[in-house]
Amino acid sequence: MASAGKFDGVDFSQVDIQHLTPELRQLGQGFRCVRGEFVTYWKQGRIQREADAHLCQCWIVRVQDALVGYITLLADKLQVENTLLVQEGVKYRTFPAVKIGLLAVDRRTKGLGIRLVEWAIDYVITEVTPIIGVRFITVDALYDSEVEPAYDVSGFYEKLGFEFADPNETLPPAHPYRTMYLDLKVLIEALALEKRDEDQV
Numbered sequence: 001m002a003s004a005g006k007f008d009g010v011d012f013s014q015v016d017i018q019h020l021t022p023e024l025r026q027l028g029q030g031f032r033c034v035r036g037e038f039v040t041y042w043k044q045g046r047i048q049r050e051a052d053a054h055l056c057q058c059w060i061v062r063v064q065d066a067l068v069g070y071i072t073l074l075a076d077k078l079q080v081e082n083t084l085l086v087q088e089g090v091k092y093r094t095f096p097a098v099k100i101g102l103l104a105v106d107r108r109t110k111g112l113g114i115r116l117v118e119w120a121i122d123y124v125i126t127e128v129t130p131i132i133g134v135r136f137i138t139v140d141a142l143y144d145s146e147v148e149p150a151y152d153v154s155g156f157y158e159k160l161g162f163e164f165a166d167p168n169e170t171l172p173p174a175h176p177y178r179t180m181y182l183d184l185k186v187l188i189e190a191l192a193l194e195k196r197d198e199d200q201v
């Protein structure tokens, strides 16, 4: 996770995020990630295949000719035990969501994971929620108990405000991930207010 050498001096907090196009698929030869399977997903074409099959959309970050990170988004349904929105008069236990599918950054970068997730939140709020009902962003946060210590990425998402769909889940989880969600309501409403103020000027 610490930066070392190659990308020192790059400010990833504002870096451009590009939609994956056929020309960008050739990038990624030198991509290095703390989890090798995420290099394989890219190099062996899993992401490209899923994008071609309309199962996800993928965005990437490059520094010159080097791929340094990618994120995929897809439609999802958040399922919870509690009636999360009962105070709003909504008794459902499943809710429309957009899911972060695959997220990975080059291990020589710093701050890029946060940049990609914050970008995704902003993108969903500005581009998706005005045209289709989406209340949550979800993620199946990788939890690998086969390594010592266990690889648990949930702390990264907690820093961004995500909560556990099942906070009482016993560890290690039954699947190699823990489902988490971010409630978009406050952010959606703040954006609507901002737009209203702009329109009044």
Ligand SMILES: CC(C)(COP(=O)(O)OP(=O)(O)OC[C@H]1O[C@@H](n2cnc3c(N)ncnc32)[C@H](O)[C@@H]1OP(=O)(O)O)[C@@H](O)C(=O)NCCC(=O)NCCS
Pocket: 001, 033, 034, 035, 038, 102, 103, 104, 105, 106, 109, 110, 111, 112, 113, 114, 115, 139, 140, 141, 142, 152, 153, 154, 155, 156, 159
């Ligand atoms: C998870 C991942 C995308 C995070 O990206 P990153 O660029 O390393 O994260 P950032 O540099 O933006 O770090 C943001 C903060 O989260 C923290 N963080 C990163 N991984 C963490 C983890 N597993 N647990 C707790 N905190 C974590 C960082 O220490 C940093 O904290 P700081 O701001 O206080 O220093 C990256 O580690 C990665 O590619 N991992 C392998 C693939 C993976 O696990 N993907 C997620 C699948 S759900």
